[in-house]
Amino acid sequence: MSLASGLPETHQLRPSTPCRATHQDGREWVVCQQVGEHVLGFAFPATQPLGSNDAEQGIARMEAAPSCALTLGAPLSWPESDPLLRALTRQRAREHAALASQARAPFVPGQSKIPPSGKVVGEPEVENLIEASLDLWLTAGRFSDQFEAAIARTFGATRAIAVNSGSSANLVALSTLTSPQLGTRALQPGDEVITAAAGFPTTVNPILQNGLVPVFVDSDLATGNIDPALIEVAISPRTKAIMAAHTLGNPMDMREIMRIARKHGLWVVEDCCDAFGSTLDGQLCGTFGDIGTLSFYPAHHITMGEGGAVFSRDPLLMKIAESFRDWGRDCYCPPGKDNTCGKRFCWKLGQLPEGYDHKYTYSHAGYNLKITDMQAAVGLAQLQRLDGFIARRRANHAALALALRAHGADQHLLLPEVLPGADPSWFGFLMVLKPDAPCTRNALTAYLEQQGIGTRLLFAGNLTRQPYFATQPHGVASPLTQADTLMEQAFWIGIWPGIESAQIDYMARTIAAYLGTAWND
Numbered sequence: 001m002s003l004a005s006g007l008p009e010t011h012q013l014r015p016s017t018p019c020r021a022t023h024q025d026g027r028e029w030v031v032c033q034q035v036g037e038h039v040l041g042f043a044f045p046a047t048q049p050l051g052s053n054d055a056e057q058g059i060a061r062m063e064a065a066p067s068c069a070l071t072l073g074a075p076l077s078w079p080e081s082d083p084l085l086r087a088l089t090r091q092r093a094r095e096h097a098a099l100a101s102q103a104r105a106p107f108v109p110g111q112s113k114i115p116p117s118g119k120v121v122g123e124p125e126v127e128n129l130i131e132a133s134l135d136l137w138l139t140a141g142r143f144s145d146q147f148e149a150a151i152a153r154t155f156g157a158t159r160a161i162a163v164n165s166g167s168s169a170n171l172v173a174l175s176t177l178t179s180p181q182l183g184t185r186a187l188q189p190g191d192e193v194i195t196a197a198a199g200f201p202t203t204v205n206p207i208l209q210n211g212l213v214p215v216f217v218d219s220d221l222a223t224g225n226i227d228p229a230l231i232e233v234a235i236s237p238r239t240k241a242i243m244a245a246h247t248l249g250n251p252m253d254m255r256e257i258m259r260i261a262r263k264h265g266l267w268v269v270e271d272c273c274d275a276f277g278s279t280l281d282g283q284l285c286g287t288f289g290d291i292g293t294l295s296f297y298p299a300h301h302i303t304m305g306e307g308g309a310v311f312s313r314d315p316l317l318m319k320i321a322e323s324f325r326d327w328g329r330d331c332y333c334p335p336g337k338d339n340t341c342g343k344r345f346c347w348k349l350g351q352l353p354e355g356y357d358h359k360y361t362y363s364h365a366g367y368n369l370k371i372t373d374m375q376a377a378v379g380l381a382q383l384q385r386l387d388g389f390i391a392r393r394r395a396n397h398a399a400l401a402l403a404l405r406a407h408g409a410d411q412h413l414l415l416p417e418v419l420p421g422a423d424p425s426w427f428g429f430l431m432v433l434k435p436d437a438p439c440t441r442n443a444l445t446a447y448l449e450q451q452g453i454g455t456r457l458l459f460a461g462n463l464t465r466q467p468y469f470a471t472q473p474h475g476v477a478s479p480l481t482q483a484d485t486l487m488e489q490a491f492w493i494g495i496w497p498g499i500e501s502a503q504i505d506y507m508a509r510t511i512a513a514y515l516g517t518a519w520n521d
């Protein structure tokens with residue numbers, strides 16, 4: 001007999017329509033689901049309304065009762081059923097994610113692919129994503145607020161703003177330095193920004209996009225980073241900033257870079273897109289310079305699908321950064337809010353009429369680079385797992401270095417080196433084929449790909465050789481010899497948290513075997 005049969009339509013238990021019920025033992029129940037002749041639900045104290053914690057806890061201790069043991073009451077009102085339906089929906093989503101993660105195929109050497117990068121996502125991310133979706137707020141909202149606050153806390157920054165990619169983070173960071181609000185320190189068109197030639201294009205493109213001139217400095221082969229010894233010779237009277245990335249998570253020499261920057265009064269932007277959690281002398285990368293940036297693309301330390309962040313200790317820089325992110329407006333109200341400044345119709349700025357709505361007052365030629373709350377919700381769940389991810393990246397990197405050395409592969413490969421005091425939160429494992437190696441880099445990477453080992457180059461290599469660069473204004477401070485070597489001889493493979501020790505071992509053996517150094521063990 002179905003519980004619902006014979007009841008008036010309004011009292012029928014439809015799937016996912018929670019109803020009040022009284023158990024024959026006298027307890028008040030909320031019934032949630034009908035399974036055959038049984039009803040699933042939980043007992044609750046009859047005196048108080050259901051809050052979200054009650055719903056959560058109630059669902060955790062859900063019981064089944066024969067339908068005939070319950071006398072059905074009224075369906076829950078909307079505000080009361082909301083936390084309950086959310087908790088039920090999240091629970092189902094978690095179950096789905098748990099099953100999906102168990103379905104992962106075991107690693108078969110030579111057959112399974114080992115991607116160079118990847119994401120580790122599951123129950124917490126799906127749960128948050130569902131929760132944000134049910135809000136239907138869609139644009140940046142409560143999850144975005146929490147995410148930005150957490151990033152700011154992590155870096156000891158006054159503020160962090162989330163943006164829709166690491167590239168956007170770099171664009172916002174550098175655009176910020178062009179604001180007239182910075183007075184004589186604002187970057188003017190034609191000013192020079194020192195950067196590394198070898199790396200990712202969108203570390204450099206914001207320089208061009210702002211009408212500034214990148215001046216390229218060569219890199220250090222051992223770390224893959226900008227060579228600090230070459231920075232000072234690249235400085236001219238027009239030099240205003242240094243903007244470079246911590247290559248594959250390996251900290252740049254921020255001690256030296258900051259010494260030079262202070263001496264010459266230069267801004268410093270640290271692209272930490274590949275270096276979330278890297279430290280130098282115990283200090284987080286991104287906190288040495290004026291502004292730091294992050295990427296949350298799936299290959300990165302944490303992901304929200306697409307996303308990035310800009311952070312700084314300087315409140316003025318963050319106010320300007322937010323303006324560039326949010327259409328260039330002067331107003332800093334979050335989405336859905338008005339009159340945060342308390343003077344919405346009282347401003348007199350530029351040539352605008354007195355009291356022109358601050359919401360529509362623009363102080364910069366800005367963009368809209370905000371994220372959605374669903375992205376932020378995923379990012380927030382990932383942030384809680386960051387420490388574990390970083391530990392795994394470090395352990396995998398160390399294990400791979402050890403295995404490659406054990407198999408003698410360092411005879412033909414330059415393995416990554418770090419500065420004294422550096423503790424990288426690695427993005428990938430960089431190797432540079434030595435000149436006397438028995439094969440070319442391309443032959444080696446092609447072989448590794450055939451063997452299921454995903455490889456990547458050091459992004460754009462020497463950027464000045466990229467097709468689009470032929471027409472871009474730029475300076476070259478000294479020969480880009482090592483950038484060329486990185487372009488021609490370097491590649492990297494994965495050490496992301498999804499990689500297991502059997503895969504590390506297989507990668508090291510396969511590389512060493514191709515180079516002819518593997519032991520026959």
Ligand SMILES: Cc1ncc(COP(=O)(O)O)c(C=O)c1O
Nearest residue numbers: 165166167200245273295296297
């Ligand atoms: C150093 C560096 N900067 C910036 C970016 C751009 O990040 P996104 O892909 O999120 O735009 C990347 C991308 O991998 C990167 O490696």
